[in-house]
Amino acid sequence: MLKAWYDATLKSYFPDSDETFRRNTGFANPVGQAFQESMAKILDGLMDKAAPSEFVAPLDRVIRVLAVQGLPAGVAIRFLFVLRDLLEKNVDLPASDKKIWQRQLDALAEQSVEIWCECRETLAQLRINELRNRIQQLEACSVAKERGGTS
Template structure:
């Protein structure tokens, strides 16, 4: 049985373990809620996380490439970017997949070791894409905060009468 077939056969077990590990990176009360609440409207973070991990496993099993992985990573990393995670904590769930797969697909022989090397490279590629997405999201957040602060500052100056906006239809223009 090939590694791809083995992954497909054990997908639900791997997904369950990966979701558990990912959710456990949150504080205990939050993790308990994310695992326990099954209603997608009451628990959109848990649902988005589960769906992202499911799509990532599909992309990994089919060798879909970086674009498919980035598309699946985006929702979970957007959520983690607005939370109090450090970059390493926010992306660590990707690396945990290596141990989870090895736990569910133990002792497969030397040919499988070669396949696992390729799988490890794909997971490393997934981790690099995850870090890029996380950093882009954080940059956008900082940009939005800076723009908001600038607008508040100039709005305060304008209300205080310390600056006057130039007319757009000024003479000679």
């Protein structure tokens, strides 16, 4: 199940790239590593009916990557819907149990949107920080110029 979910998620990348992400392991493949480790934790958490807090770190790791890869929030979270389809179609469980999963996945999707927004806000903040640093440097330089006289 994990492999199918992982493979499907990687298929969202350019042809060849998904193959690279699937083939390489460890630190030579940070995207693949983040996805594989985090998706395993998410799936395990769903199976074990883990508390929502257990999902924050693995979700963050995946969404943090997707948030800088040009995907809008609505598309970035679709890897969770892929899992929902997988579970619905392939796991033979009572409807009540499936409903619990669905609710959990809905909650994960909401959490993911929040994480995506926070990531994008961080990016914007980083830009602001850089601009602020640059202005401070320019101010420091202009003070230095004044104190040092004019050339």
